[in-house]
Amino acid sequence: MISKKIILRFPKENSNKPFTSTLSRQYNLTFNIMSAEIFPRQEGRLIIELSGDDRDFEQGIDYLKENGVSIQFIEESITIDYNKCYHCGFCLPVCPTNALLIEDRNTMKVELHKEECIACGYCVKVCPVKAIELSEFA
Amino acid sequence: MSEFKVNKTIEEINEKIKNREAVIVNAEEMIDIVNKKGIIEAAKSVDVVTTGTFGIMCSSGALINFGHTKPKIKAAKVWLNDVEAYGAVAAVDAYIGASAVxxxxxxNAVHPGRFEYGGGHVIEDLISGKKIHLVAQGYGTDCYPSKEIEMDITVNDLKEATLLNPRNAYQNYSVAINTTDKTIYTYMGVLKPHMANATYSSAGQLSPLMNDPFYLTVGIGSRIFLAGGEGYVIYHGTQHNPNEERNKRGVPKTGAGALAVIGDMKQMSEKYIKGASILGYGVSLSVGIGVPIPILNEEMAFFTSVKDEEIDAYIFDYGYDYPRKIDNNYGLTNYKQLREGFITVGAKKIPTTPLSSYFMAVKIAEELKKRISEGKFYLTKPSASLPLSKDYKPMKYPKNYL
Incomplete structure (x- = not known):
C-alpha cells in the first residue's frame, strides 16, 4: 500500500481526458483532490493524494507519464533551509494540514512533515526569512 | 546592614570568572536549582544566570560611517542597495532603519505585500560580509564639493558599523487574536478571523528582563551578547514603562521595560541576526540578545527562577481594538499555556504559535554561558539604572513564596 501527494500538470491538448477516473477504474487507485485549477492557456494543474497497491500505483504513474502528464511528488518539492530558518513560528498558523508544526514543546523546534504537505504555498509567502522553498510551484 | 543573607558584588563574580571558578547556568536550569535548593543556597552556589531572546525587533538600525571620498561629499541622501538611509547626520554618517523599504x-498595492528587501536585510548582508551598493547625494559646498558618489562597500570598508537599536528585548509582550471576520496580516503574523489562532512574541522564562523584572542588575552600561558580538545597554528602550501592572512575582503582564542597545557589527554573525519580510506589514530585523544576570543575592536567585506558568500576558484583539487604539483586552494567559499550544478565550479554545524563537533563545543563553565560563566575557556594573518601578521594595516579592 502506498499513498502520496502529487502535483499533476496537464498540457492543453490533454486537459479534456478523464485521467483521474481512469486511475480509479483501471488501476484500482483511490484519489483525494486537494486543488484543481485550469489556467488561462488551458493547461491544468491538479493536486491529489493518490493511494493504492504498490504495483497499481507504479502502473498508474506510468500511464500518466505516457500521456504527457507531468508529475511532481510534493514531498520531493518542499524544502526548508535550516541555515535560514530560525524556528520563529510565523509559518505555523497558515499551514492547513499541520505539515509544519512544533512537536517538541521543550525545544520549540519547527519541523516539516513533508508527507502532510499539500503544496498550498502559504508558508513560502509568510516565512520572514525565505527559508521555505516549493520548487517549480507558481 | 544589608536586607539580604547572601551578598556578592560584580567585582567578586568577575574575579571568579577570571579564575574559572564562577558557576554559570542558563535561566531554564536556574528554575530547577532554586526548586531543589531554595533561593539562599541557590544564590550562594550560582554566580551568573544567562538569558536569551531572538525575535523581530522593529526598533533597530545601523549607524555607518563610510569614510571620506576623493573629492569629499556632504551626503544628504544615502541609499544602500536601493534602501534609503537617513543621511542628515554629518558628512559621511548615515543611519539605516531596519524598517526602511x-x-x-x-x-501593499497588492495586499498582502511581500516586502522582499529592506533595511533589515541590508544590515544582515553587511554583517555577513556581502557587498553593498552605496549611493550618496549632496548639494555641494566649498569644503565638500562632490554631488554624487556611487561605490560598493563591505562592512570591513566602513570606518564604523554600529548596530544602534532604540528599543529591543521588550520585557513581555501582547498575545494577539483577531475577532473580525477577515484574515489580517500584522507584525504579529497572520491572524485568522473569528479568533481561529493566537500568536505571542516572547521567550518567556528565558527572556532577559523577565529574569530581572525590576532592572536591579541590568542598567546603562551592562555588557550583553548582541547578535553574536559584545554589545551594551545604553539606555532604557523607547516606550519603557516600569509601572505597568505586575503579578505577585513582580513580572509585568504586558510590554513594560525595554532596552536600547549598541554594538559593533564587525563582531556580529548572521546566525544571530536576520532581515525579516513580514507579509502585509513590512521589513524588519530579527535580533538575538543575551543578557547575563549576576546573582548578587537571594532576591536575584528568586527573580531568575521565574518559570513560564508564572509569567502572565494579556490577550489583545489586533483586528478591531488595536488599530483603533481601543483600550480593551480578552483576559490573561501565561507562557506555559502559550508554549503548550492552546489558550482559552471565553469558551473558545484557540491554538497558539510563537513569533519569537525559543529554540534560538536557548542557543544564545548557552553561547553566553560558554563565553563567560571560558573567561571571554565579563560582567559590568551599570553606571546608572534604567527608570525603576515604584512597586519595588527589597525582598517584597520573594516573601510571598517563603
Missing part, C-alpha cells in the same frame, strides 16, 4: 517597493 526598498525604492519602488510595491508595498
Amino acid at each position: 526598498k525604492r519602488n517597493d510595491p508595498l
Whole structure:
C-alpha cells in the first residue's frame, strides 16, 4: 500500500481526458483532490493524494507519464533551509494540514512533515526569512 | 546592614570568572536549582544566570560611517542597495532603519505585500560580509564639493558599523487574536478571523528582563551578547514603562521595560541576526540578545527562577481594538499555556504559535554561558539604572513564596 501527494500538470491538448477516473477504474487507485485549477492557456494543474497497491500505483504513474502528464511528488518539492530558518513560528498558523508544526514543546523546534504537505504555498509567502522553498510551484 | 543573607558584588563574580571558578547556568536550569535548593543556597552556589531572546525587533538600525571620498561629499541622501538611509547626520554618517523599504517597493498595492528587501536585510548582508551598493547625494559646498558618489562597500570598508537599536528585548509582550471576520496580516503574523489562532512574541522564562523584572542588575552600561558580538545597554528602550501592572512575582503582564542597545557589527554573525519580510506589514530585523544576570543575592536567585506558568500576558484583539487604539483586552494567559499550544478565550479554545524563537533563545543563553565560563566575557556594573518601578521594595516579592 502506498499513498502520496502529487502535483499533476496537464498540457492543453490533454486537459479534456478523464485521467483521474481512469486511475480509479483501471488501476484500482483511490484519489483525494486537494486543488484543481485550469489556467488561462488551458493547461491544468491538479493536486491529489493518490493511494493504492504498490504495483497499481507504479502502473498508474506510468500511464500518466505516457500521456504527457507531468508529475511532481510534493514531498520531493518542499524544502526548508535550516541555515535560514530560525524556528520563529510565523509559518505555523497558515499551514492547513499541520505539515509544519512544533512537536517538541521543550525545544520549540519547527519541523516539516513533508508527507502532510499539500503544496498550498502559504508558508513560502509568510516565512520572514525565505527559508521555505516549493520548487517549480507558481 | 544589608536586607539580604547572601551578598556578592560584580567585582567578586568577575574575579571568579577570571579564575574559572564562577558557576554559570542558563535561566531554564536556574528554575530547577532554586526548586531543589531554595533561593539562599541557590544564590550562594550560582554566580551568573544567562538569558536569551531572538525575535523581530522593529526598533533597530545601523549607524555607518563610510569614510571620506576623493573629492569629499556632504551626503544628504544615502541609499544602500536601493534602501534609503537617513543621511542628515554629518558628512559621511548615515543611519539605516531596519524598517526602511526598498525604492519602488510595491508595498501593499497588492495586499498582502511581500516586502522582499529592506533595511533589515541590508544590515544582515553587511554583517555577513556581502557587498553593498552605496549611493550618496549632496548639494555641494566649498569644503565638500562632490554631488554624487556611487561605490560598493563591505562592512570591513566602513570606518564604523554600529548596530544602534532604540528599543529591543521588550520585557513581555501582547498575545494577539483577531475577532473580525477577515484574515489580517500584522507584525504579529497572520491572524485568522473569528479568533481561529493566537500568536505571542516572547521567550518567556528565558527572556532577559523577565529574569530581572525590576532592572536591579541590568542598567546603562551592562555588557550583553548582541547578535553574536559584545554589545551594551545604553539606555532604557523607547516606550519603557516600569509601572505597568505586575503579578505577585513582580513580572509585568504586558510590554513594560525595554532596552536600547549598541554594538559593533564587525563582531556580529548572521546566525544571530536576520532581515525579516513580514507579509502585509513590512521589513524588519530579527535580533538575538543575551543578557547575563549576576546573582548578587537571594532576591536575584528568586527573580531568575521565574518559570513560564508564572509569567502572565494579556490577550489583545489586533483586528478591531488595536488599530483603533481601543483600550480593551480578552483576559490573561501565561507562557506555559502559550508554549503548550492552546489558550482559552471565553469558551473558545484557540491554538497558539510563537513569533519569537525559543529554540534560538536557548542557543544564545548557552553561547553566553560558554563565553563567560571560558573567561571571554565579563560582567559590568551599570553606571546608572534604567527608570525603576515604584512597586519595588527589597525582598517584597520573594516573601510571598517563603
